[in-house]
Amino acid sequence: MTAQILYAFITVILGVGGCFGYFYGSNWLLDKTFPANANNDASAVRNLRIQANIRPWLFLGPALLLLTVYLIFPVIQTLWLSFHDRAGDKFVGFANYTWAFYDDQFRLSIFNNILWLAVVPALCTLMGLIIAVLTDRLWWGNLAKSLIFMPLAISFVGASVIWKFVYDYRGEGQQQIGILNAIVTYFGGDPQVWISLPFWNNFFLMAILVWIQTGFATVILAAALRGIPEDTLEAATIDGAGPFKIFYRIMVPQIYSTILVVWTTITVLVLKIFDIVLTMTNSQWNTSVLANLMFDWMFRGGGDFGRGAAIAIVIMVAVLPIMIWNIRQANAEQKGH
Amino acid sequence: MLKRFSLEPSRIALNLAVLFIIALWTFPTAGLLISSLRDKNDIAASGWWTALASADVNKKGRLKGMADQVEKDGKFTVSGNLFEGADAVSGKVSAYGTKVQAPGANAAGSAVTLDNGQTLQVNGDGSYVLSSPTAFTEESGGRVFYIASQPPRFTLENYQTVLFSEGIGRSFINSLTVTIPATIIPILIAAFAAYALAWMKLPFRGLIIAIIVGLLVVPLQMSLIPLLKLYNAAGTFMGVPSKTYLGVWLAHTGFGLPFAIYLLRSYIAGLPKDLIESAQIDGANDFKIFRRVVLPLCFPALASFAIFQFLWVWNDLLVAIVFLGSGPDQLVLTGKLNALLGSRGGNWEILTASAFVTIIVPLTVFFSLQRYFVRGLLAGSVKGG
Numbered sequence: 113m114t115a116q117i118l119y120a121f122i123t124v125i126l127g128v129g130g131c132f133g134y135f136y137g138s139n140w141l142l143d144k145t146f147p148a149n150a151n152n153d154a155s156a157v158r159n160l161r162i163q164a165n166i167r168p169w170l171f172l173g174p175a176l177l178l179l180t181v182y183l184i185f186p187v188i189q190t191l192w193l194s195f196h197d198r199a200g201d202k203f204v205g206f207a208n209y210t211w212a213f214y215d216d217q218f219r220l221s222i223f224n225n226i227l228w229l230a231v232v233p234a235l236c237t238l239m240g241l242i243i244a245v246l247t248d249r250l251w252w253g254n255l256a257k258s259l260i261f262m263p264l265a266i267s268f269v270g271a272s273v274i275w276k277f278v279y280d281y282r283g284e285g286q287q288q289i290g291i292l293n294a295i296v297t298y299f300g301g302d303p304q305v306w307i308s309l310p311f312w313n314n315f316f317l318m319a320i321l322v323w324i325q326t327g328f329a330t331v332i333l334a335a336a337l338r339g340i341p342e343d344t345l346e347a348a349t350i351d352g353a354g355p356f357k358i359f360y361r362i363m364v365p366q367i368y369s370t371i372l373v374v375w376t377t378i379t380v381l382v383l384k385i386f387d388i389v390l391t392m393t394n395s396q397w398n399t400s401v402l403a404n405l406m407f408d409w410m411f412r413g414g415g416d417f418g419r420g421a422a423i424a425i426v427i428m429v430a431v432l433p434i435m436i437w438n439i440r441q442a443n444a445e446q447k448g449h
Numbered sequence: 450m451l452k453r454f455s456l457e458p459s460r461i462a463l464n465l466a467v468l469f470i471i472a473l474w475t476f477p478t479a480g481l482l483i484s485s486l487r488d489k490n491d492i493a494a495s496g497w498w499t500a501l502a503s504a505d506v507n508k509k510g511r512l513k514g515m516a517d518q519v520e521k522d523g524k525f526t527v528s529g530n531l532f533e534g535a536d537a538v539s540g541k542v543s544a545y546g547t548k549v550q551a552p553g554a555n556a557a558g559s560a561v562t563l564d565n566g567q568t569l570q571v572n573g574d575g576s577y578v579l580s581s582p583t584a585f586t587e588e589s590g591g592r593v594f595y596i597a598s599q600p601p602r603f604t605l606e607n608y609q610t611v612l613f614s615e616g617i618g619r620s621f622i623n624s625l626t627v628t629i630p631a632t633i634i635p636i637l638i639a640a641f642a643a644y645a646l647a648w649m650k651l652p653f654r655g656l657i658i659a660i661i662v663g664l665l666v667v668p669l670q671m672s673l674i675p676l677l678k679l680y681n682a683a684g685t686f687m688g689v690p691s692k693t694y695l696g697v698w699l700a701h702t703g704f705g706l707p708f709a710i711y712l713l714r715s716y717i718a719g720l721p722k723d724l725i726e727s728a729q730i731d732g733a734n735d736f737k738i739f740r741r742v743v744l745p746l747c748f749p750a751l752a753s754f755a756i757f758q759f760l761w762v763w764n765d766l767l768v769a770i771v772f773l774g775s776g777p778d779q780l781v782l783t784g785k786l787n788a789l790l791g792s793r794g795g796n797w798e799i800l801t802a803s804a805f806v807t808i809i810v811p812l813t814v815f816f817s818l819q820r821y822f823v824r825g826l827l828a829g830s831v832k833g834g
Contacts, residue, residue, distance in 0.1 A: 116619060116778070120626040123694055127630035131637050139736040148734070167735050168651040175642035175706055176657070181679070182672060182703025183664045189675035246467050256467050258819060260474050265815035265822075266808045267764030269783045273790065273804035274477045277484065277497075277797065289496045289797075291480060323474065331823055384668050387766050391787055403670050410674055411771070417674050424671040435666035 131174075138170045187428075193421035200417050208422035218423070220398060221405040227314055228321075228385060228401065233378040235322050237371060240329025244337055245359060247330075257334060261327030268324075268387030275320045276392065279306040308397040317399060320388050325381065329374045336370035337363065373441055376434050383431050402427050478808075485805045486603040489798035503598045505543065507552050512569075512579055512590030525581045527590060532575035545571040545595035552594035563591075571595065607802035616777055617803050620785040624763060624807075626694060627773070627781055631701035631762045632755055638702065639709030640717075640751065644739050646710070647718040648725055658714070664707040673771050676700065680772065692774040700772050701762050709754050716750035717743060752821040760811050760822075782807040 146159035146166075197204050212218045243260055247253035263271065280290030281303055288294040293303040306316045340363060348358050364371070386403035393399045395408065402423055410420035484497040491500065510531040518525045531542065546554030547563060555561045560570040567581040571593065579590060612618040645651065646658055684691030720743065728738045744751075766783040773779045780788070786803055793799045815822055 116622055120622050123626055124629050127695065127698055128633045131630075131634045135637065135641060135736075143734070143736075163734065164650065168645045168649040171641040171645035171649065171735075171739075172651070172657070174638045175710060178638065178699065178703040179661065179664060179706055182676065182700060183667050183707070184660075185679075186672035186675040187667055189678075190671050193674065243467075243470060246463060246470075249463065250467060253467075256471055258816070259471050261819075262478070262812065262815065263474070265760055265764075265811040266478075267766070267783050267811070269766055269786045269790075270764075270804050270808040273786065273800050274481045276790070277480055277801065278477050280797075287495055289493065291476065291496065291498065294496050294498075323477070326474075384670065386670070390766070391790055403668075406670055407767075420674060424668070424674075427668050428666070428671055431668055432666050439662060439665060 134174065135170075139167070142166055142170065190421045190424050193417050194425050196418050198416040198418055204418065208418045209426075211419060212422055212426065217400060217405060221400045221402045224314055224399065224401050225383065225385075228318055228382045229379060231315065232318050232321050232325070232382050233375050235318075236325045236329045236378050237333075237375050239322065239326045240333050240374065241364075241371065243326065243330045244334040245363065248334060248337055257327075257330055260330050263324045264327045266324070269391050271320055271324055272388060272391035275316075275323075276307075279316060281305045307393055307399075310398065313393065313397055313399055317388055317392055320392070321382070321385065325378050329378070332374050333367065333370060336367040340366050369441065373438060376438050380431050380434050380438070383427060383434075481801050481804055484797060485607055485801035486605070487607075487798075488602055488604055489607065489796075491602070492797045492801070500603075501601055503540070503600045505596050505598050506540075507594065508597050509549070509552075509592055509594045511592050512577065514587050514589035515585040516588075518585045520584070523582070525584050527579045527585060529577060530575045531571065531577060531593065531595060540597040540599035541573050542571055542575055542595050543573070543598050545593055547591060547593060549592075549594055553596050557595075569593070607798045608806070611799055611802045611806065615789070615799055615803065616780075617782070617785060617806050619777055620780050620782045621806060623779060624782040624810075627697055627701075627769065628759060628762045630694075630698045631705075632759045634698055635702040635705040635709050635758060636751055636755055639706055639713050639754070640744065640747070641739065642706075643710050643713035643717050644735070644743055646714050647720075648743075649735060661707050661710050665711060667707075669704055669767065672704070673767075677771060690774075692772060692779065694773075694779075697768065697772045700768055701758075701765070704768070705758050705761070709758070712754050713747065713750055716747050720746055749821065752818070756814060756818050756822045759814060763811055 142163055146162045148156055148160050148163065193200050194208055195203060195205060197207075243257070247256045250256060266274070277289075278291050279293075280288070281293055282288050282290075284303055288297055288303055292306060297303055307313050309316070344362055344366070345358060348362050353361065384403055385401055386407065389395060389399055389401050389404045390407070395401075395404045400408075406420050406423035406427070409416050409423065480497045483500050484492050487497065487500050508531075513527050513529045517529065518527050532540075542557045544553035544556055546552050547561075547569070548554070555571075557571055557573045560568055562568050565581075566583075567579055569577065569579050571577040575597075577593070612621075646654060646661075680691040680696055724742060724746075725738060728742050733741070764783065766787060769781045770784050770787075773781065773784070775784065775788070786800075786807055789800060789803055
């Protein structure tokens with residue numbers, strides 16, 4: 113154990129130190145090679161100009177290199193792979209895409225993804241909105257919000273363990289240790305194997321993501337609610353509007369754009385949902401979604417990079433318009449402030 | 450202003466509604482925490498929500514025999530305590546009996562006359578007296594069945610097991626080894642790049658910024674195959690293993706960079722122009738300005754990105770299982786937990802304690818640095834990765 117800690121410590125120091133070393137070293141080298149305090153003015157000015165031309169690239173260099181290797185190159189490569197056969201040797205045109213179109217598993221994954229898209233963003237946003245409005249008027253509202261928000265810090269795997277425990281199933285007559293079955297049997301129902309229940313199991317997986325993401329919606333919407341001018345609310349109250357009318361007619365329209373941002377952000381997340389399905393059901397019992405299908409084709413048994421890449425492209429094409437809209441929205445908001 | 454304290458029915462309803470939602474949201478985590486602190490037999494035997502109340506368990510014990518009898522006034526007695534002995538439990542006897550079918554036949558503290566004329570009395574604290582008009586002749590006494598109500602029992606045993614013999618402790622260190630550099634390196638690289646893009650003169654600046662923002666949309670999953678191929682090729686070419694810590698740090702750095710640069714650039718670009726210019730007039734070069742002026746000023750933005758990235762890397766499963774090996778020296782916590790879910794799916798004592806070990810770090814970070822986290826989240830709604 114001690115050796116392991118020591119090894120880890122040294123690794124960390126080397127990794128981080130190397131990075132610091134690059135920036136200090138390269139800038140030091142630049143200053144030494146083209147000294148600004150050279151013996152005559154002419155060369156000093158020249159050196160300064162050279163420094164000004166080189167230094168930005170020293171600053172940007174590592175970032176550009178990493179972005180190229182880790183993002184730009186893979187996008188091009190994936191696109192290329194998606195038009196090639198399983199080993200990536202032969203050009204097959206759109207065959208991988210047409211395969212996907214007729215593949216039952218792919219259709220099921222698309223169907224499940226759409227199911228997720230229809231339920232999770234809406235439910236998270238709605239719950240977030242309700243909680244934000246309710247806690248806004250409580251003196252312990254901030255504490256309440258942090259508790260709702262807490263699951264966001266938990267990994268999907270951790271969350272899966274938590275929820276497996278909630279959904280745990282014991283045979284009829286045995287004492288249930290999963291709380292959901294305990295409640296069901298308490299009210300006289302039969303215990304269910306929730307995560308293999310056809311069709312409905314999808315919703316039990318979605319509940320986990322709703323549990324995680326509602327906090328995100330709550331915090332962002334609560335910040336937006338704070339931004340509503342107090343006098344519009346007061347005016348509405350004086351005009352005799354009830355709390356529900358104020359909510360629908362005054363609050364919601366004013367934070368409409370924030371609601372959309374929350375909605376779309378969660379939508380993007382849902383399109384890429386992977387970990388929950390992997391750890392809860394491992395795509396069994398018809399719960400497969402696109403990212404898991406892609407993972408199976410790439411790394412598990414499937415072994416067909418072309419098909420995996422085609423699915424990756426489908427995910428990216430689905431995500432693209434929403435992300436572009438989101439970034440434009442964020443930029444517009446930044447300019448507005 | 451809205452009234453914050455009052456006792457109108459609507460206020461009470463509001464409080465109750467929020468309480469209900471919070472209960473709903475914290476219940477699953479509470480279940481995990483409480484279960485992880487319970488005895489492993491208890492976890493499988495009863496729901497965690499029963500752990501806080503005392504539980505009734507059926508037990509059996511054996512009375513002492515002739516060796517311990519005491520004669521007094523022509524009567525023979527054997528006395529002892531049911532809670533002493535090998536499978537001793539603590540608690541309180543609420544009822545007892547001598548037949549296995551009826552362990553609760555007699556209330557504790559009452560005496561009962563047995564078929565053979567002996568009298569038995571078991572008290573709440575487990576002590577018993579068995580008396581007989583004739584001498585005891587048997588080696589050991591009869592069996593007693595009793596219902597003991599046990600106070601809630603909590604133990605750290607599960608944590609000991611997972612940390613030291615299930616490999617969670619080691620994975621914890623692996624996770625730290627991955628997470629710390631994978632948080633610091635992108636901050637450093639992104640901060641330099643963000644400064645260059647915000648304040649330095651360079652060609653194609655607008656184009657570079659546009660590309661970086663565009664890269665926010667790339668789904669992480671897309672990069673995996675090409676990178677894995679690249680890693681394998683590089684590994685073979687240089688004769689080193691393709692799955693290394695360096696590889697996973699760089700992967701996390703690459704995936705985190707677009708968001709980091711995007712976040713930091715908008716912050717650094719918003720710094721007052723005079724500040725940078727006056728430093729330039731003082732003869733400081735950009736490296737110095739960056740270190741002395743910019744870096745300290747953009748601390749809040751750095752902190753929010755750091756927390757965001759830390760949680761992201763710590764909680765990541767996909768990148769870790771693709772770019773790191775599954776041996777004990779490289780398996781991170783999320784990967785370990787995922788493996789345990791498969792192999793020890795029924796061992797709740799292992800799973801719950803392991804899960805809590807994995808979430809304790811993010812929860813600590815979250816509760817102690819919540820302010821920065823929320824700020825990063827507000828900006829982070831555009832993160833693609």
